[in-house]
Amino acid sequence: MKNEKISMKDIAEMSGVSIATVSRVINQNGRFSSETEQRVMSIIEKYDFRPNELARGLRANKAQAVGVIVPDITNEFFACVVREIEIELLKKGYMAIVCDTNEAMDLEKKYIAMLKSLQVGGIIYIAGDTNVKCIENIPTVYVDREPMMIEDMMASTFIGSDNYQGGYIATRRLIDAGKKEIVLVLHKKSLTTQKRRLDGYKQAIRDAGMKFNENLIIKVENVDMDHGYEVTKKIFESELNPDGIFYSADILAIGGMRYLNKMKIAIPEQVSIIGFDDIPLSSQITPALTTVKQSYTEFGHLASESIVKMMNGDADYRKYILSVQLVERETV
Amino acid sequence: MKNEKISMKDIAEMSGVSIATVSRVINQNGRFSSETEQRVMSIIEKYDFRPNELARGLRANKAQAVGVIVPDITNEFFACVVREIEIELLKKGYMAIVCDTNEAMDLEKKYIAMLKSLQVGGIIYIAGDTNVKCIENIPTVYVDREPMMIEDMMASTFIGSDNYQGGYIATRRLIDAGKKEIVLVLHKKSLTTQKRRLDGYKQAIRDAGMKFNENLIIKVENVDMDHGYEVTKKIFESELNPDGIFYSADILAIGGMRYLNKMKIAIPEQVSIIGFDDIPLSSQITPALTTVKQSYTEFGHLASESIVKMMNGDADYRKYILSVQLVERETV
Numbered sequence: 200m201k202n203e204k205i206s207m208k209d210i211a212e213m214s215g216v217s218i219a220t221v222s223r224v225i226n227q228n229g230r231f232s233s234e235t236e237q238r239v240m241s242i243i244e245k246y247d248f249r250p251n252e253l254a255r256g257l258r259a260n261k262a263q264a265v266g267v268i269v270p271d272i273t274n275e276f277f278a279c280v281v282r283e284i285e286i287e288l289l290k291k292g293y294m295a296i297v298c299d300t301n302e303a304m305d306l307e308k309k310y311i312a313m314l315k316s317l318q319v320g321g322i323i324y325i326a327g328d329t330n331v332k333c334i335e336n337i338p339t340v341y342v343d344r345e346p347m348m349i350e351d352m353m354a355s356t357f358i359g360s361d362n363y364q365g366g367y368i369a370t371r372r373l374i375d376a377g378k379k380e381i382v383l384v385l386h387k388k389s390l391t392t393q394k395r396r397l398d399g400y401k402q403a404i405r406d407a408g409m410k411f412n413e414n415l416i417i418k419v420e421n422v423d424m425d426h427g428y429e430v431t432k433k434i435f436e437s438e439l440n441p442d443g444i445f446y447s448a449d450i451l452a453i454g455g456m457r458y459l460n461k462m463k464i465a466i467p468e469q470v471s472i473i474g475f476d477d478i479p480l481s482s483q484i485t486p487a488l489t490t491v492k493q494s495y496t497e498f499g500h501l502a503s504e505s506i507v508k509m510m511n512g513d514a515d516y517r518k519y520i521l522s523v524q525l526v527e528r529e530t531v
Numbered sequence: 532m533k534n535e536k537i538s539m540k541d542i543a544e545m546s547g548v549s550i551a552t553v554s555r556v557i558n559q560n561g562r563f564s565s566e567t568e569q570r571v572m573s574i575i576e577k578y579d580f581r582p583n584e585l586a587r588g589l590r591a592n593k594a595q596a597v598g599v600i601v602p603d604i605t606n607e608f609f610a611c612v613v614r615e616i617e618i619e620l621l622k623k624g625y626m627a628i629v630c631d632t633n634e635a636m637d638l639e640k641k642y643i644a645m646l647k648s649l650q651v652g653g654i655i656y657i658a659g660d661t662n663v664k665c666i667e668n669i670p671t672v673y674v675d676r677e678p679m680m681i682e683d684m685m686a687s688t689f690i691g692s693d694n695y696q697g698g699y700i701a702t703r704r705l706i707d708a709g710k711k712e713i714v715l716v717l718h719k720k721s722l723t724t725q726k727r728r729l730d731g732y733k734q735a736i737r738d739a740g741m742k743f744n745e746n747l748i749i750k751v752e753n754v755d756m757d758h759g760y761e762v763t764k765k766i767f768e769s770e771l772n773p774d775g776i777f778y779s780a781d782i783l784a785i786g787g788m789r790y791l792n793k794m795k796i797a798i799p800e801q802v803s804i805i806g807f808d809d810i811p812l813s814s815q816i817t818p819a820l821t822t823v824k825q826s827y828t829e830f831g832h833l834a835s836e837s838i839v840k841m842m843n844g845d846a847d848y849r850k851y852i853l854s855v856q857l858v859e860r861e862t863v
Contacts, residue, residue: 244668264645272629273610273811282605285631289638294645297604297629299617306621313596313626317649335576424815453815460817479605483756483785484816485792 205246214238263293265506266314268307270327270344272299274422274450275478276495277325280342283499284323291507293320302327302388302421321506328388338509340502345391345518356505358498358519362392365491365523366399369445369473372489374407376471376531378443380415384430384455385447387418396447396475414439419451427454435462442470443531449474449481449490456484456530472530486529497521537578546570595625597838598646600639602659602676604631606754606782607810608827609657612674615831616655623839625652634659634720634753653838660720670841672834677723677850688837690830690851694724697823697855698731701777701805704821706739708803708863710775712747716762716787717779719750728779728807746771751783759786767794774802775863781806781813781822788816788862804862818861829853 211218216235223229224239231239265288269277285295296319298310304327311334314322321338326346341357366383373381383400385393397416404411417434419426427450434441435458446452452474456466464470466486474481477492501519508514543550548567555563556571563571597620601609617627628651630642636659643666646654653670658678673689698715705713715732717725729748736743749766751758759782766773767790778784784806791798798804798818806813809824833851840846 264649266628272604273607273614275605275607278605278610282631282633285633294630294642296598296645296649297631298626299614299629301614301617310626313628317596317628424811428815453812457815457817479756480785480812483760483789485789 210239210242210246213242264317264319265293265295265503265510266310266317266319266322267295267297268310268314268322268324268326269297269299270302270325271422272297274448275480276449276476276493279478280325280495280498283496284502285499287499287503288507291503293503293507293510295323300327304328320510323502323506328390338506340506340509342498342502343392356509356516356519358501358505359392359521360493360523361520362395362523363399363402365475365493366396366445367403368399368523368525369475369491370400370403371407372525372531373443373445373471373473374403374409376443376467378471379409380439380441381443381445382415382417382434382439382441383445383447384417384419384427384451386422387420393447400445415441422448422451424450424454424457427451428458429454431455431458435464443473444470445473445475447475449476449478449488452488452490452530453480453484456486456488467529467531473525477526481526482528489528489530490526491523492526493523494521542571542574542578545574596649596651597625597627597835597842598642598649598651598654599627599629600642600646600654600656600658601629601631602634602657603754604629606780607812608781608808608825611810612657612827612830615827616834617831619831619835620839623835625835625839625842627655632659636660652842655834655838660722670838672838672841674830674834675724688841688848688851690833690837691724691853692825692855693852694727694855695731695734697807697825698728698777699735700731700855700857701807701823702732702735703739704857704863705775705777705803705805706735706741708775708799710803711741712771712773713775713777714747714749714766714771714773715777715779716749716751716759716783718754719752725779732777747773754780754783756782756786756789759783760790761786763787763790767796775805776802777805777807779807781808781810781820784820784822784862785812785816788818788820799861799863805857809858813858814860821860821862822858823855824858825855826853 207218207221211221220231220235221239223231224236267281267284269281271277281297288295300306300310307327315337322334323340323342325342326344339355341355343359345357345359370381385397401411417430419430444455446455452472456472459466459470466472474488474490477490481488481490539550539553543553552563552567553571556568599613599616601613603609613629620627632638632642639659647669654666655672655674657674658676671687673687675691677689677691702713717729733743749762751762776787778787784804788798788804791802796802806820806822809822813820813822
């Protein structure tokens, strides 16, 4: 028996609770026992009850969803950023739905279309590339990777690290440790993050009166441990003979250290290593990795705060450039 | 100027392309240049065009979304399972939206309600606990963690590893290496995965004619590297003096190895270590971790195949229990 004309009052009577309780169950607000919930929901389902209240609840649920686009969920750095975003959104009464694009631009486009059709309230967007257009008609906060097209950025918020500073302090630290041939391993993609780290590297080299050598800049196809291992192997099998390597991601450095360990190349005596990100793993390995810390806690906090403001109509259009810091451990 | 009565034909004329091309752009099917797409989309947006075709496209998009509930995205094992699910779903024309519950049961409930209200076509559910009711009114595939309530399972599919076998072969390997005091570190939660690994451990101990000692079963509050470190510290500061430790997750083992390294306890000479999962990291660390491999590739493949079947009305209700295997490396 289906009856779309059934009322909240009917539901309340049939489940033996008050109308207010039925409303609380429908909106998942306030207090009710799981027994009550079960009783109310079974009647709602039995009669396929879809009152305005429920419709409103559904709409409210939709508005409460925030899409999070992330380029690589298996990279612990991004997993940690996502976790922080989730926690902060939950505190504000919103929920994150995560789309992992595996660094593929065509997938980003599809996920964005899907998130729009699901009518999420906003999108937190960690792009897989720089050559990206801003998303239209939906509040968007860009994190970590800044879109190149600044003219589109006027109505957007960007949150990222001071990658120039990061490149500078890491390189400077290796120079201060007496290193002369410092390799920089970067992501192949033309990301602003990579470009700024390279600029910082160059400046530190110049400030020390050393000569910038293009051959010491090595690019990797993908950012994972296997590519860190392979690129390090390639470096040491080439004519290069570095005494310091600055990897643009901790997971690259960790892969590289596996190669050095295997070849019995002493860290830091023969080769000093610095990573970037400060993922939890970096303090767990032996020797513990010296690295440039990006605050994913702050990323998550600011991104959530900003997207919620935008969803509530309070424009908060600005760039947040967060300071990074060198975390000294055992590899320099 | 807005005009909801604008037709596909008008769009085609204004963008100087055929109606078929407009349709291809709207449905993101077939071939068209990005230039054409931009031109068509800008007109669609300008006139806020929402024809039946577009509405159908949106509905289709909704049906194509599959919710994936995962207990801990920062655990590389789950991140890898999710990645495999995504890849396999994409091959079949579906997209994954991921909800990370941080092992909190109340959050799972909220995420499920949200996924339903977003009208995803199905849910792949890696539960954070065992005492979980099955999800009603939506195709669901359970992965890794089997719901206790079997009566609800009649219309569901479950995919998991043979955890009993995993517990057995790991323990047996330590016994074969001559180890006498073998600690088993388990997740505190009453997950079926943990229970079955314990059963396998017990059986291997019994088969070797050894005596089962309850004190050697140690439980941790959370599964991450810090808890692995702390529990190992606690073990060695207690009256226990194990010569083998079997951790119920690689990330626990990796945290534990950091403590052993710090205390200059030789692996495997003084203490042998075996993990569970075979996350990519386990082959990267030094010494490389001997572990029980669960095939997240197969998890992803089966889960995607099964949920798509269910969404298309082909019931595929069964349990898949996948074999595990010991991966020999350097810690035993």
